[in-house]
Amino acid sequence: MDIRITAAPFDPHAECAAFAADRADAGALVSFVGLCRQETAGRAVTGLTIDHYEGFTQTQIADLAADVARRYRVPDLLVIHRIGPILPGEAIVLVAALSTHRGAAFEAVQVLMDYLKTDAPLWKKETGPDGARWVEPRQDDRLRRAALENQA
Amino acid sequence: MDIRITAAPFDPHAECAAFAADRADAGALVSFVGLCRQETAGRAVTGLTIDHYEGFTQTQIADLAADVARRYRVPDLLVIHRIGPILPGEAIVLVAALSTHRGAAFEAVQVLMDYLKTDAPLWKKETGPDGARWVEPRQDDRLRRAALENQA
Amino acid sequence: MQLVFLGKFGELAPKGLASPTLPDDVRTLADLKDWIAGQAPVLGKAMALTTTRVAVNRALVHDLSRPVRADDEIAFLPPMSGG
């Protein structure tokens, strides 16, 4: 398991390639890349800034990932999350899973993304021509999270 | 929509990078890479050969992808599928979707993979130390396919 | 007429079946399947024991009462295993 937060831009495709390299034992690689959009809900976005809590954010994300790895039996997880200022088109987050079969890898990546949206100690601020605003969790992310809780 | 079958090895990570390049309108990239494993169900695998039907396989896969694109409203789909001889560690298939939000992209990639397993005119033969055998569709792939049919 | 045998059917089909000369009483796809089973019993048995899909001129056909024509390309497809 490889869990990183980074203030520097990263190349999610190169990271996926490194993650899957020399893994002829795994049959399935599922990955999700969240990208900084240039507009959201009709508003232009000139950038994002993500606040984090030093010494806490990384360990919390590692705990969430360990929980998902155990629950879905997918130990090979990669999470990279940007912090600080981010420009449109840059990757915000990469979550990837390697597994023998695809079902578990899909589930692990999807559930881990659901958790990151609502339970990773990160706070996103969008900047646009009209100023900056803190992003509130989306209603559907909260509902998804509640559904996960009921399954657990 | 970009649907390809190829007899040459391809780099799924470079293909994902090209697919997502300059797409600051999309917030979510989901991708699946199926890799040729070095063993399956305890048997060593020295390689795969995938048979196809020239002039039919590509258009059938394009039809499956168009159906998924329409049903999940995810027009930006990429499918690359190898044919011919494949070595362990090489990518067999890449399915990727770009979308505004992640839910639809996850669904589109998962459902399209389900269809590829049972409805793409491709026939996989595994080679091992004991000889070659044609791969039969897995029971769980058939069940998944039947479940999709009931939803449709 | 061209016949195409995919996947494991391709390994079981005698070469000569690719461009067959059919007797007059082979009028439909169902007749053609029966005739193939007579010509190549091992292939015929394999086709009977599994779900065999048929494509005519590169389109799947479900109704085996469809007549066969001299210029058809007819393909026999075992269960698919892509992905």
Place this chain on the structure above:
Amino acid sequence: MQLVFLGKFGELAPKGLASPTLPDDVRTLADLKDWIAGQAPVLGKAMALTTTRVAVNRALVHDLSRPVRADDEIAFLPPMSGG
């Protein structure tokens, strides 16, 4: 004691709150939240209007009756929005 305000709370918290001198009657996390609301009403209102999670020494704490200690680092976390 160190106080940490994350996300939008960080923008609303006066600088001086980071290393506060607390009166003796601030004994628990609940007391501390009330005291903060008195010192910085805009921040206090923001914390009251949303789901505020509290971490003590970098571990989430759900029971606000927990006593506060002089060497604690206490963080206030608005709803998270990662991913």
